[in-house]
Amino acid sequence: METRPFVPWEQMNAFMIDVFKAYGVPEEDARICADVLLESDRRGVESHGCNRFKPIYIDRIVNGTLLPVTKIDIVKETPTTVVMDANNGMGMVASHRMMKMLIEKARTYGMAGGAIYNSTHYGIAGYWTTMAEKAGMIGISGTNARPSVAPTFGVEPMMGTNPLTFTMPTDEDFPFNFDCATSTVQNGKIEYYERNHQPTPAGLVITKDGGTMTDSGAILKEMRKGNCALLPLGGLGESTGGYKGYGFTTIVEILSAALAGGPYMKALSGKNPDGTNRMYRLGHFFFVINPEFFMGLDTFKTTAGGILRDLRASEKAPGEEHIYTAGEKEHLAWLERRDKGVPVGESIQNELVELRDKLNLPYHFSFED
Amino acid sequence: METRPFVPWEQMNAFMIDVFKAYGVPEEDARICADVLLESDRRGVESHGCNRFKPIYIDRIVNGTLLPVTKIDIVKETPTTVVMDANNGMGMVASHRMMKMLIEKARTYGMAGGAIYNSTHYGIAGYWTTMAEKAGMIGISGTNARPSVAPTFGVEPMMGTNPLTFTMPTDEDFPFNFDCATSTVQNGKIEYYERNHQPTPAGLVITKDGGTMTDSGAILKEMRKGNCALLPLGGLGESTGGYKGYGFTTIVEILSAALAGGPYMKALSGKNPDGTNRMYRLGHFFFVINPEFFMGLDTFKTTAGGILRDLRASEKAPGEEHIYTAGEKEHLAWLERRDKGVPVGESIQNELVELRDKLNLPYHFSFED
Numbered sequence: 001m002e003t004r005p006f007v008p009w010e011q012m013n014a015f016m017i018d019v020f021k022a023y024g025v026p027e028e029d030a031r032i033c034a035d036v037l038l039e040s041d042r043r044g045v046e047s048h049g050c051n052r053f054k055p056i057y058i059d060r061i062v063n064g065t066l067l068p069v070t071k072i073d074i075v076k077e078t079p080t081t082v083v084m085d086a087n088n089g090m091g092m093v094a095s096h097r098m099m100k101m102l103i104e105k106a107r108t109y110g111m112a113g114g115a116i117y118n119s120t121h122y123g124i125a126g127y128w129t130t131m132a133e134k135a136g137m138i139g140i141s142g143t144n145a146r147p148s149v150a151p152t153f154g155v156e157p158m159m160g161t162n163p164l165t166f167t168m169p170t171d172e173d174f175p176f177n178f179d180c181a182t183s184t185v186q187n188g189k190i191e192y193y194e195r196n197h198q199p200t201p202a203g204l205v206i207t208k209d210g211g212t213m214t215d216s217g218a219i220l221k222e223m224r225k226g227n228c229a230l231l232p233l234g235g236l237g238e239s240t241g242g243y244k245g246y247g248f249t250t251i252v253e254i255l256s257a258a259l260a261g262g263p264y265m266k267a268l269s270g271k272n273p274d275g276t277n278r279m280y281r282l283g284h285f286f287f288v289i290n291p292e293f294f295m296g297l298d299t300f301k302t303t304a305g306g307i308l309r310d311l312r313a314s315e316k317a318p319g320e321e322h323i324y325t326a327g328e329k330e331h332l333a334w335l336e337r338r339d340k341g342v343p344v345g346e347s348i349q350n351e352l353v354e355l356r357d358k359l360n361l362p363y364h365f366s367f368e369d
Numbered sequence: 370m371e372t373r374p375f376v377p378w379e380q381m382n383a384f385m386i387d388v389f390k391a392y393g394v395p396e397e398d399a400r401i402c403a404d405v406l407l408e409s410d411r412r413g414v415e416s417h418g419c420n421r422f423k424p425i426y427i428d429r430i431v432n433g434t435l436l437p438v439t440k441i442d443i444v445k446e447t448p449t450t451v452v453m454d455a456n457n458g459m460g461m462v463a464s465h466r467m468m469k470m471l472i473e474k475a476r477t478y479g480m481a482g483g484a485i486y487n488s489t490h491y492g493i494a495g496y497w498t499t500m501a502e503k504a505g506m507i508g509i510s511g512t513n514a515r516p517s518v519a520p521t522f523g524v525e526p527m528m529g530t531n532p533l534t535f536t537m538p539t540d541e542d543f544p545f546n547f548d549c550a551t552s553t554v555q556n557g558k559i560e561y562y563e564r565n566h567q568p569t570p571a572g573l574v575i576t577k578d579g580g581t582m583t584d585s586g587a588i589l590k591e592m593r594k595g596n597c598a599l600l601p602l603g604g605l606g607e608s609t610g611g612y613k614g615y616g617f618t619t620i621v622e623i624l625s626a627a628l629a630g631g632p633y634m635k636a637l638s639g640k641n642p643d644g645t646n647r648m649y650r651l652g653h654f655f656f657v658i659n660p661e662f663f664m665g666l667d668t669f670k671t672t673a674g675g676i677l678r679d680l681r682a683s684e685k686a687p688g689e690e691h692i693y694t695a696g697e698k699e700h701l702a703w704l705e706r707r708d709k710g711v712p713v714g715e716s717i718q719n720e721l722v723e724l725r726d727k728l729n730l731p732y733h734f735s736f737e738d
Contacts, residue, residue: 075664076662076663076664078479078662079478079479080449080478080479080480080662081479081480081662081663083663083664109448109449109478109480110447110448110449110450110482111449111450111478111480111481111482111656112480113479113480113658113662113663115663115664138624150683151680151683151692151694152692152693153685153686153689153691153692153693154680154683154684154685154686154689154692155684155685155686156683156684158679158680158683159680166620168620168623168624168627176619176620176623178616178617178619178620180610180613180616182613183610184603184609184610185610201608201609203609204609206686208684209687210686210687210688233602233603233610233613233614234553234602234603234604234610234614235603235604235609239570240553240570240572240573240604241549241552241553241554241602241603241614243693243695244549244551244602244614245602245603245610245613246695247547247549247695248547248617250545250547250676250677250680250694250695251535251537251545251547253676254537254545254672254673254676255507255537257672257676258537258660258668258669258670258672258673258676259660259663259664259669260663260664261664261665261668261669261672262672264672264675264676264679265676265679265680266679287480287656287658289482289628289656291627291628293445293447293449293450293482294445294450294452294482294484294628294629295444295445295452295484295628295629295630296630299627299630300627300628300630301627303623303626303627303630303631303633304623304627306633307619307622307623307626307627307633307634308619310527310633310634310635311520311523311527311528311619311634314519314520314523314525314527315523315524315525315577316522316523316524317522317523317524317575317579318578318579319579320522320523322522323520323521323522323523324521324522324612325520325619326612326615326616326619
């Protein structure tokens with residue numbers, strides 16, 4: 001049972017837009033950014049929602065590593081492809097523009113691909129792939145991020161948690177939506193554990209001596225110093241397939257940087273050698289595939305839906321009551337929260353009040369009563 | 370140290386072509402199929418090489434579930450896409466034709482995608498993606514396969530081991546080549562364990578009661594009866610990310626069937642309800658991305674190579690001497706085997722002699738001396 005207070009969706013949306021605007025983000029862009037963050041909360045992905053509003057967006061605008069006005073340069077455009085320089089503006093604004101362009105290209109040509117460089121955190125990757133899905137297409141996206149994942153047989157945080165995300169249309173009430181880090185766990189989840197005073201499960205993090213760590217706050221701190229790293233999906237070594245997760249993470253690292261010729265890995269730390277902040281200069285990639293150029297959208301939807309229904313109906317392990325398919329938990333979270341709003345824990349409440357008071361905005365939150 | 374005898378590459382190639390021809394495969398097609406199987410051995414991927422020549426190809430031609438003459442119907446073609454019906458012929462022949470078409474399309478349009486249905490085993494997925502890479506492009510491919518992987522919280526073999534394969538150009542002596550099953554382990558590996566009288570490591574297979582199995586022969590037998598299943602990458606349950614591997618497997622299952630509107634999961638068992646054989650009717654998908662439509666091939670290669678070199682140079686775990694990148698072990702295997710030939714264990718030797726004697730072909734293998 002959810003015990004945290006809720007903030008109504010409309011109120012949170014209006015508040016975030018007003019705060020973004022107060023920090024110099026143009027209104028149209030602020031609407032996009034607020035929607036991306038709220039979509040994460042709508043899906044129950046609390047690691048990438050309003051918990052990140054202040055620390056990852058507002059604080060970075062304040063410290064100068066995220067520019068509130070997004071100057072987008074189209075560096076290259078062909079009938080099927082786009083390369084964009086986001087000039088260290090809002091990654092979500094550049095990604096929104098990119099997906100709108102690619103969807104139009106895929107409508108005409110069936111396939112489209114894009115790459116963005118000099119960007120910043122673009123929120124949940126699944127927001128962008130869902131734009132394609134809502135247009136009746138398959139969306140694929142990934143992004144690099146500051147180094148936190150060690151390669152197989154390594155201990156040094158080299159690559160980002162690098163999601164490799166696919167959203168695909170189905171004939172069900174919700175799409176197939178696979179949106180997660182290629183590491184066993186991602187930074188946002190550890191931030192979430194820390195915020196809720198929970199330990200990180202053992203075996204997800206590797207230390208320099210090859211051991212593990214579970215103190216969530218210490219993990220976040222030591223990882224930035226390079227003293228521990230996340231393990232790739234599949235875990236330690238090769239016997240349980242850790243090299244496969246490592247491979248997926250590498251694919252995302254390459255596609256995020258190499259299509260656009262942008263920086264990668266250690267260059268994305270957001271820190272200068274002297275410890276001062278610098279631009280993150282992230283890279284993202286996007287592919288859009290239009291099923292109408294294959295056997296048609298209806299065929300695609302029916303086949304995909306049939307696969308997902310058969311999976312859910314298959315025999316469960318002893319003690320398990322439900323087999324989920326990717327995107328289903330997000331849909332269930334939305335049904336649960338739709339009429340209530342965003343659940344906010346204590347630290348988010350404090351951040352909202354702090355921003356409201358600082359900017360003297362006319363909002364009153366019910367959790368203050 | 371390799372203790373098995375070798376068969377020279379040229380001899381094995383000529384022998385396989387002659388055997389394929391004797392079973393009705395046209396010479397041009399036989400050359401393609403032999404090269405695909407040998408490429409697996411060249412890369413040291415022994416689960417998909419000449420060990421499968423007799424059981425997965427020749428025996429299936431004999432039992433009627435694989436047609437030696439591949440009638441290819443182009444069901445749909447646009448400037449960027451192709452859908453093909455392989456009519457239960459050689460999956461490798463249809464895939465070869467597909468990749469040649471897609472590479473030409475991507476040369477003109479930057480992006481191309483294809484789907485094949487009513488197909489059969491197409492060998493290592495990495496052969497097809499490497500065709501793109503040799504043309505200076507990124508290759509992505511996947512295929513469904515007979516059901517052997519259980520979804521998270523399930524015990525029933527529902528999906529194939531479904532590789533999701535990427536090959537990408539680099540400025541090094543070998544490409545980035547990520548070619549593996551989205552399960553912790555794949556059937557070919559268990560066949561390899563069985564052939565070499567080795568157990569399958571614990572924790573890779575789930576039984577109906579939620580336990581595990583390690584007897585490789587028993588796993589293969591019980592899996593076909595539906596009594597055990599492979600676990601997705603990330604392992605059992607959700608805590609170590611098993612739902613992520615399950616998600617990747619599902620992506621491949623959907624793309625392999627839904628783009629072409631072909632069958633999926635249980636329909637791919639190769640068995641009728643009464644236990645008699647039927648056509649496998651597999652589906653494959655292929656995407657080709659041309660870096661020249663982004664910031665150019667040279668930029669792509671240099672960036673990709675830089676990432677891979679930095680990964681290899683990163684700090685190693687205590688006791689580890691080498692951090693590999695995907696494709697490196699395959700390259701090292703080739704360097705090791707290039708001048709020697711294909712290593713063949715006892716069971717492959719027996720199969721080669723059996724086929725030779727049956728067809729009365731003029732070959733003598735040095736392991737017979």
